Amino acid sequence: MxxxxxxxxxxxxxxxxxxxxxxxxxxxxxxxxxxxxxxxxxxxxxxxxxxxxxxxxxxxxxxxxxxxxxxxxxxxxxxxxxxxxxxxxxxxxxxxxxxxxxxxxxxxxxxxxxxxxxxxxxxxxxxxxxxxxxxxxxxxxxxxxxxxxxxxxxxxxxDAPPADEEDCQLCPGCYRPVYESSTSHTLIGAGPMPVIGLCRLCAEGSTLRSLRQADVPVDPQQRAVLETVAAALV
Ligand SMILES: [Zn+2]
The missing domain is CATH 2.30.31 (Transcriptional Co-activator pc4; Chain A)
Structure with missing residues (x-):
């Protein structure tokens, strides 16, 4: 290593x-x-x-x-x-x-x-x-x-500091909960609007790849976000 x-x-x-x-x-x-x-x-x-x-x-x-x-x-x-x-x-x-x-x-x-x-x-x-x-x-x-x-x-x-009462933010691509400590990404200029708060897997395009392999249904809104990301990754 x-x-x-x-x-x-x-x-x-x-x-x-x-x-x-x-x-x-x-x-x-x-x-x-x-x-x-x-x-x-x-x-x-x-x-x-x-x-x-x-x-x-x-x-x-x-x-x-x-x-x-x-x-x-x-x-x-x-x-x-x-x-x-x-x-x-x-x-x-x-x-x-x-x-x-x-x-x-x-x-x-x-x-x-x-x-x-x-x-x-x-x-x-x-x-x-x-x-x-x-x-x-x-x-x-x-x-x-x-x-x-x-x-x-x-x-x-x-001795741990008290828990933050942070809200559960959902990744727009997969609805995975994204917390402050999770990596999240903003994709700007990819489409009509910036895509905010993407989880790492969606930002890398892994979510869309997994979905294609698994052949499972996806919410149309999620699909739109994932397609936008895929277009920006090319
Ligand atoms: Zn995601």
Missing amino acids: GRQKQHKPRRPRGESGQPTTEWFGTAFHSTRGMQHLDVRQSGNGVLITSSPAEIDGVAACWPLRLRNDDDGQGLNEVAAAFAAGRGHVFGVTEGPSYRTVLAFLPDHPEEGVGTLARVRTPEDPEGDVVFERSAERPMGLWAEAGENLRRIVPLLSP
Whole structure:
């Protein structure tokens, strides 16, 4: 190697150049398109972002912040559950006439899909169970997230600066969550308007290449952005 002269990174980086406190994966679904999962350190805790997730029935980005109040024990349990594909309840909140449960549901082993969900269950047994938020991903992607979470948890520290409450910005090319620490790019002069906040994979043209190989549906707006990038890369 011997090329690591730069003193630029704000956070420690692994050999692959990836910051060691974050991980990102994408599944290509035959009908739903790209499904991203991002795991990263956030203060003395972690942030698990699913994009897209279903929030009140609408596709949106779901940043889930998990605090580390017990020296990593709770987060390690989450990591182990993801890695092993085991069901896990993160927590239960009691409301006036209902309770809200945050859980990982490896519900469909035959389909290889697991769901992270916040579910509201009414006290009234006749009432409906409501999935307030949910993110479905292949079990393999959850397992990878779990392995990486397991790696990140020991790096957390009570001395860490508090988490920034930054908004989840979505890459216009793929809707991947782009955080301050993620690399993002602005492409100016490529088309009628500058394309801002592209993730590295989209800026390099890798997203479009993967999509062509995977043959999955893409939102027309995303496609327009990716085609613009491709035209600018030529
Ligand atoms: Zn992107």
